[in-house]
Structures are given as C-alpha cells and as structure tokens.
Amino acid sequence: MSDVRHNVCLIDDDKIYQFTAKMILEATGLTHSIKTFFNGQEAIDYLISPENQVPENLPDVIFLDINMPVMNGWEFLEAFSLFYKELPKRIVVYMVSSSVDESDIQKSRTYEPVTDYVIKPINKDKYRELLSVLVN
Numbered sequence: 001m002s003d004v005r006h007n008v009c010l011i012d013d014d015k016i017y018q019f020t021a022k023m024i025l026e027a028t029g030l031t032h033s034i035k036t037f038f039n040g041q042e043a044i045d046y047l048i049s050p051e052n053q054v055p056e057n058l059p060d061v062i063f064l065d066i067n068m069p070v071m072n073g074w075e076f077l078e079a080f081s082l083f084y085k086e087l088p089k090r091i092v093v094y095m096v097s098s099s100v101d102e103s104d105i106q107k108s109r110t111y112e113p114v115t116d117y118v119i120k121p122i123n124k125d126k127y128r129e130l131l132s133v134l135v136n
Contacts, residue, residue, distance in 0.1 A: 005032035006131055009059035011043045011076065012036075012096070013068040017120070021063065024124050030131040035059065039068045040076030048083065055089040060134055063118075066097045066104060073097075077111045084113050092134060094118050 008031050010018055018036050025031050037043040043062070052058055066073040073095060084091060095108040098120040108117040118130070 004134075005030060006060040006134055007032050007056075007058065008034045008131075009043060009062040010034065010036045011038075011040060011062060011068070011073070012065035013038045014065070017065075021122070021127075024122070025127055025131075027124055028128045028131060030128060040064075040071030040073060040079070042070075043076060044071070044079050047080070047087070053088060058087060058089055059091055060089075061092045061094065061131065063094050063096045066095065066099060074107070077113065080113055081111060094130060096120060096122065 008025055010021055010025075012018055012021070015038075018038075022034050022036065025034055035046070037046065046052060047058065064073045064076060071079070077093075080093070091113070092115045093111075093113045095104075095114055095117045096119075097104060097117070100119055105117045108114045116130075118126070122130075
C-alpha cells in the first residue's frame with residue numbers, strides 16, 4: 001500500500017452518507033484529512049478563501065454529490081470551472097450519486113474538472129481504487 005495520504009473533500013447534504021464515507025475513507029489508510037461540506041456554496045467559499053490558496057490547505061480530491069440545497073453539484077461545477085485552473089494544485093473531482101440516469105452521467109462528462117462519475121454506495125475497495133489513482 002502507498003504511503004501517500006490525500007486531503008479529501010466530501011460535498012454532500014446527507015449526514016449519514018458523510019459519516020459512513022468518512023469512516024470508510026479513513027479505513028483505507030490513504031487519507032490525511034477529510035473536510036466535509038453540506039452544499040456546494042460552503043465548498044466554494046472554502047476553496048476561494050485566501051488562507052486556502054496554498055497546496056497543503058486544498059483537497060487533492062473532491063467527492064461531489066449532485067442533489068443538494070443552496071448550491072447543487074452542477075452549480076458547484078459551474079462556479080468551480082471558473083477558477084480551478086488558477087488554484088495552486090490540481091484537484092480531482094468525482095461526481096458521486098445514487099442516480100444511474102445516463103443523462104446525469106453524460107452531463108458530468110461535459111465538465112472538464114470531473115474525472116469520473118461514481119454511483120453510490122461506494123465501498124472501501126472502490127475508495128481505495130479512486131485514491132490510488134491520484135498517486136500517478
């Protein structure tokens with residue numbers, strides 16, 4: 001197993017999902033820190049804040065839900081797409097949803113920051129696979 005540990009960001013309004021995802025991610029042994037946000041706006045505010053414009057404070061990967069109040073996953077991607085290339089490091093974004101709707105999967109592929117679309121629930125092996133890809 002790799003010694004590389006990643007800063008992870010979970011953006012999802014479901015507290016139970018956040019809790020279980022955090023536990024599973026920690027169990028992979030591949031995380032350094034896990035930040036959680038309940039909607040896209042909270043995450044955007046964090047990502048653009050001046051104190052977070054150093055690589056150590058930014059996530060390596062974002063697991064982004066689609067359906068959330070205030071700012072949903074699509075709205076987050078619209079906002080994130082405007083500034084993500086200016087961040088001091090590359091952030092991998094995975095769309096994470098229980099939706100198996102092909103239109104959602106296709107729509108996610110139209111956003112440059114999105115690496116892949118992952119269907120919930122996600123088990124430890126899948127999280128390990130997704131995080132291991134970041135090393136390369």
